Amino acid sequence: MTLTPQHILEEIILVDDMSEFDDLKEKLVYHVEILGGKIKLIRNKKREGLSRARLTGASHASGDVLMLLDTHCKVNKVWLEPLLNAIAKDPHMGVCPLIDAIDYATLEYQPSPVVRGAFNWYLQLKRDRVFSYEMDGPEGPTRAIQSPAMAGGSCAINRHYFNAIGKYHKGMNLWGGEHLELSLRIWMCGGQLFILPCSRVGHIDKQHFANHTGIVKALVYNNLRLAHIWLDEYKVKGTSLVWKDCPHTTSGSQKDGFAYGPSAATQRCQLTAAQVMAPITRASPHACCRGFQAG
Numbered sequence: 001m002t003l004t005p006q007h008i009l010e011e012i013i014l015v016d017d018m019s020e021f022d023d024l025k026e027k028l029v030y031h032v033e034i035l036g037g038k039i040k041l042i043r044n045k046k047r048e049g050l051s052r053a054r055l056t057g058a059s060h061a062s063g064d065v066l067m068l069l070d071t072h073c074k075v076n077k078v079w080l081e082p083l084l085n086a087i088a089k090d091p092h093m094g095v096c097p098l099i100d101a102i103d104y105a106t107l108e109y110q111p112s113p114v115v116r117g118a119f120n121w122y123l124q125l126k127r128d129r130v131f132s133y134e135m136d137g138p139e140g141p142t143r144a145i146q147s148p149a150m151a152g153g154s155c156a157i158n159r160h161y162f163n164a165i166g167k168y169h170k171g172m173n174l175w176g177g178e179h180l181e182l183s184l185r186i187w188m189c190g191g192q193l194f195i196l197p198c199s200r201v202g203h204i205d206k207q208h209f210a211n212h213t214g215i216v217k218a219l220v221y222n223n224l225r226l227a228h229i230w231l232d233e234y235k236v237k238g239t240s241l242v243w244k245d246c247p248h249t250t251s252g253s254q255k256d257g258f259a260y261g262p263s264a265a266t267q268r269c270q271l272t273a274a275q276v277m278a279p280i281t282r283a284s285p286h287a288c289c290r291g292f293q294a295g
Helices: 026-035 051-058 081-089 158-163 177-190 215-230 252-258 273-280
Strands: 012-016 039-043 067-068 071-075 093-102 115-119 125-129 155-158 190-205
Touching: 012 026, 012 051, 012 158, 026 039, 039 115, 051 177, 067 081, 067 093, 067 158, 081 155, 081 158, 115 190, 155 158, 177 190, 177 215
Parallel strands: 012 039, 093 190
Antiparallel strands: 067 155, 071 190, 093 155, 115 125
16 A cells, blocks of 8 residues: 555455465454555455456456456555556556566565566466567657566456456356456457556465466366367367366366367467467457356
8 A cells, every 4th residue: 555646546455265364364354454444355255266256356346447466466666557547548458567576485576577478378378578679669668568468367457348348257266267368358359458567566476386286177177168268269179188087177178178279289389479469459349258158
């Protein structure tokens, strides 16, 4: 709160998705009461997962712009103003800060080079370097950079536009894939996605959760949903990515066994910004967005 001008901050909504940490029980209530005012605390009655937890928070929001952030983020000075300025010019866009790394063990802050979000055929997020010529011109390094995907879920978006394109896909489980699903949703529903290098937010990477069995199963399930809804002819049969014993994977998904690329050889090929955005930017502003009621 101290790094965000109060006249542009409507509220801070914290969603407790059935956390098991003691510090997020009575201690959290105490600190919320001390800070008071603009902070709202919402507790889910059951574990919903990241997408549905964020949908819960968004449903309680009253501001014109949603700033979607993990709680393990640290904002910097003048971080929010550039994001709001961009959305004020065009409400049909998602705008992301540049994500800096914070070491999980030492909390050392490590500034990131200017990069955009991309992804490979496994739907794994990759950082793609921005060419120097893209920052030429009067705006210099403050120029907004088109990006195929957002890094994690740190994104500002007009609340009414977010609702109009169908929000997050509520069928996503636990964690993983929701940032790519929302990225594709924005591009394919007539919007645009940008990264603003002059806005920086630090993020703690919780790598010790990466190999948790439940998270791996949810990630595979979520990626299969994303592929079926959005990738059209870019999904083909034959893959080892299906978690065959996953109780949440439908029999149809197991039977179809769709992969995320035209062949095993190209599954290792990272999608560049041009490859991802070229077919997507042709979408009409009135394009019919899919997947809202996907089973």
